[in-house]
Every structure is written in C-alpha cells, then in structure tokens.
Amino acid sequence: MSKQDISQMGSARVSIEVLEGVDCVLKQGASDVEINFYQSAAPNLAGVNIPNLVKLDGRNLFIERIPNSISLNKLQSNPKVCEQLASLHRSQYVPSFPVKKHEWTNVATTEALSILDLPESAQSSIKLMQSLSSCIFECSGLISGDTNDGNWGTRANGELVLFDWERFGHGSPAIDLAPLVSGLGAVSEYELIIRQYSQYNSSLPEAELMKDLIIAKCWIIIEVVNILVSRNNPETTKYINWYRSNVPQWLASVANAL
Structure with a gap:
C-alpha cells in the first residue's frame, strides 16, 4: 500500500492510498458524522455526487x-x-x-474578536449578526456544511463531486452557498448566486436568502479564525491580517441588506 499525505486544516489525518489497485483517500480518525454519512446517508441522497465508500476499517x-x-x-x-x-x-x-450541530455561540464570538482586534463599530456589527443568526441554524433542511472549493473535484469523466462530509447537518442553504462567493463578497455577488440557486430551489424568498447569506459569511469568519488558532495552522497570521484589513469595510457595505 502506497500513500501520500494531504492533511490540511481538518482534524483527521488524510492521505492518498492505493488499496488493492484502487486509488483512495484515507481519513484516519474520521469523525462519527462522516463515518455514518458514508455508510447511511450517502446512498439516500439522490442528485448529489459523493465519493464511493471503498472500505471502513474501524475509524x-x-x-x-x-x-x-x-x-x-x-x-x-x-x-x-x-x-x-x-x-x-x-x-x-x-x-x-x-x-453536526451548527451554531454561533457568544464564546466563539468573544474568542474570535479578541484575536481579530477589530474597530468597535465592526465588533458591534458582528455581535448584531450573531444575535440574528438563529435563522440560519433552525432550518430543517440538510446541508454539507463545508462547500469551499477545496472540497469539490471532478472524476476522470468530468463528473462534479462534493467530498469532505464531516460537517453534514441541518441549516439554511445559505451556509452552503456562502463559501462559493469569493472572499467576503459584495451584495451584487450574493444576488448572482441567489439567482443561480433559485433556478433549482425557489423555496426561500430571495430577500430572506440574502440576509441568511450575509449572516453565514460573517459566521464563517468567526469559525475560520477559531479553527485556525485552535489547530495552530501555519497560515493563521496571514488570514488574521487579511480579515483585519477587509472585514470592517465589508460589514459597512452589507449593512443595508440585512
């Protein structure tokens, strides 16, 4: 069995393996959510391309x-x-x-803001969004919870596939749409992805989805900062500096859309 380590931000150790002649990704110490997802959920999710489960050996x-x-x-x-x-x-x-239970807690906000050291007005805006955030977590629909571009790929035949399902859970579609907007995103970029998405699912009013998208994007800032710091990621300083430079202006630009 040959292997190549491709671990990045995740908590599990991830490597490329060849198992009985088949190219695989091995996640050592996979979470209960992801193990159960591939065993039970994946076969029942029609219309979503998911990697095939090759083998499960303990965790x-x-x-x-x-x-x-x-x-x-x-x-x-x-x-x-x-x-x-x-x-x-x-x-x-x-x-x-x-x-996976998705939530935005006071503790998470306090920890991230202590690291970001943003102006008081920006901190107040983030706290306001947190106070409004129950709307994106109380939805009963299923979500991937982690749709950033690093979790998509294509098979040799060109078929688009979404992988890394350890954050599979419930929430607003906005949680899955927000990572697909570049950077923090302008209101016009949110409008574009809402139009694209509404062609396939028009169950949420566009104004509601806009609000959810902005809140979800702000929540992702908090999540990313705290994950980077807790895992001692070597890119932490780069991300923190970028957020410090861009978050205050972004918050001001989206305020009227909430």
Whole structure:
C-alpha cells in the first residue's frame, strides 16, 4: 500500500492510498458524522455526487479518490454546483444518526474578536449578526456544511463531486452557498448566486436568502479564525491580517441588506 499525505486544516489525518489497485483517500480518525454519512446517508441522497465508500476499517475511512481539483471561478460558472446543492437541500432523507450541530455561540464570538482586534463599530456589527443568526441554524433542511472549493473535484469523466462530509447537518442553504462567493463578497455577488440557486430551489424568498447569506459569511469568519488558532495552522497570521484589513469595510457595505 502506497500513500501520500494531504492533511490540511481538518482534524483527521488524510492521505492518498492505493488499496488493492484502487486509488483512495484515507481519513484516519474520521469523525462519527462522516463515518455514518458514508455508510447511511450517502446512498439516500439522490442528485448529489459523493465519493464511493471503498472500505471502513474501524475509524479509518477509505473513500474514492476524486482526481481533479476545480477552481472557485470554475465552480461559480458551473450550474451543476447549485443543482446538486439544491438536491441536497430539498432531500426528504432523515438521518438516523447524530449529525453536526451548527451554531454561533457568544464564546466563539468573544474568542474570535479578541484575536481579530477589530474597530468597535465592526465588533458591534458582528455581535448584531450573531444575535440574528438563529435563522440560519433552525432550518430543517440538510446541508454539507463545508462547500469551499477545496472540497469539490471532478472524476476522470468530468463528473462534479462534493467530498469532505464531516460537517453534514441541518441549516439554511445559505451556509452552503456562502463559501462559493469569493472572499467576503459584495451584495451584487450574493444576488448572482441567489439567482443561480433559485433556478433549482425557489423555496426561500430571495430577500430572506440574502440576509441568511450575509449572516453565514460573517459566521464563517468567526469559525475560520477559531479553527485556525485552535489547530495552530501555519497560515493563521496571514488570514488574521487579511480579515483585519477587509472585514470592517465589508460589514459597512452589507449593512443595508440585512
């Protein structure tokens, strides 16, 4: 068995393996959510392309390797992205196992703001968004919870696939759409992805989805900062400096859309 380590931000150790002649991704120490997802949920999610489960050995999860990465620009112009996400969000499947609980706590906000050291006005705006955030977590629909461009790829036949399902849970579609907007995003960029997504799922009013998207994007800032710091990620300083430079202006630019 040969292997190549590809671990990045995740808590599990991830490597490329060849198992009985088949290229696989091995996640050592995979979470209960992801193990149960591949065993129970994946076969029931029609319309969503998910890597095949090759083997489960204790907490070692062997899944199909998706060989080709895809850039965020290409994802943004690919209609299959919103089509697949809409299929997931409209699914009637009810998980029989505990899924990831997504939430935005006071503790998380306090920790992230102490690191970011933003102006008082920006801190107040973030705290306001947190106070409004129950709307994105109380939705009963299924979500991936982690749709950043690093978690998409294509098979050799060009088929688009979404992988890394350890944050599978319930929430607003906005949680899955927000990472597909470059950077923090302008209101016009949110309007564009809402139009694209609404072609496949029009169950949420566009004004509501806009509000949810902005809140979700702000929540992602808090999540990313705290994850980077807790895992001693070597890129932490770069991200923190970028957020310090861009978050205050972004918050001002989206305030009227809330």
